Amino acid sequence: MTQDAETLGTMLARRGFGRRSLLKFAIVMTSSLALPPSLAPVMADNLAKAKRQSVIWLSFQECTGCLETLLRSSAPTIDALIFDFISLDYQEALMASAGAAAELTLRQAVAANQGEYLLAIDGSVPLKDGGVYSLTGGRSNVSMLEEFAVGAKAILAIGTCAAYGGIPKAHPNPTGAVGVEDVISGKPIVNIPGCPPVPEVLSGVLVYFVSFGRLPDLDDRKRPLAYFGTTIHDQCYRRPFYDQGKFAKSFDDEGARQGWCLFELGCKGPTTHNACASLKWNNGTSFPIESGHGCIGCSEPDFWDQGGFYTSLAGGSAAGWRNAGIAAAVGLAGGAAAALSARSKSSRPPEDKP
């Protein structure tokens, strides 16, 4: 049996994994994707029958941080096997070939998987001056994106740069950077923002796509609802202190030592949608707030231009801020607005399914 014809179930059996392992994986993934537990056997069956999914990954105006975090995310578990099952047909930083050979690989992969491949993009797309600020093989990113989006079944915009322009788009945006959805229309696009994005979110999206042949439900910013449906603040273990009006005023005061809320130190948790507080980082070790630093809101559009990481959402900065009562009142209003916003996004119908 050729590698391309092999199903995931066959591959797992060949490597010594029984169906229980696949069902367990499906139970974990349905929980992660906020799907009903009763869908786990269906997902396991679909995964067992699934063939290799072609992924063509293009890197544009980026720092390679997204790829780094995704590569270093997996423990040697069944998750890693799922990634083995993805046929990563083109990725410039990982592939051995270069130059004309790489160009040929790309052409062949696109031709062989026309209409079926997933196009993964990391990095923003510079548009100014004809897109000359980021070229691959002499071609502008925008030109490549427009060409290879045509044959894609769906597009994954990985990281905040690909999703919304990210840091390259920060004021004064010298290269005219934009996100994928500012260039491409009429194609299913899923944004997986974060600087870098949470690796498990990419796993979840890939598994959902391979299992059900379409993208998961998305919010109004095209992010997977299961992971971006609530704010960091809504899931934060420091939230009770916020509700009680107990805020750290500096990073080394008694409040900080007691684990009080970091709102006044600039935490952007109330307006940031992501899964950091539940999935955490480094195999579930912790997330920035648990390590004592506020959320910087890196999964939201234009996060770099939101007035400073240490300026509170209410407009003050802790060092000169004396009126904690006002802060708490404004913060509570902001939190309520953010929670309402999250709920309204959750209720929107899913968009752009292939």
Add this chain to the structure above:
Amino acid sequence: MRDFNFLADDGLVDAILSEIAGLLQTLITDGHSGSVDLLGLPLSASCLAALEQRLGKGEITAILTAAGKSEFRETSFAGIWWSSHADETGRVAAMLIEVALVPQILLADLDDMRSGHQRLLEATNFSRQRKSA
């Protein structure tokens, strides 16, 4: 992480127990199993502990070792199972209340049985060939 007890109220536990009771009724009358994803609910550690205490411990505990350890414990209510799935690093990746005769994952899979049967036949043939050689 500290447990702030902020959602540890009896009302939440009662609501979950009520849902479980409904699932058990369905299992009894229609034979359909069901489950509740505990990690999908905003439960604090103390709330989980309260739920676990209310459900109590039954007679059976099963351990599954596949891609990490999973534990299935029947509660003091027959047909209601507390299932916990850890990954290979030991982190709990899924926690469910399953309402079923037995959690489905514990049942032997037909394809796995076919594969095992084939391996058994091959082993038997190999053994016969060795004896005759």
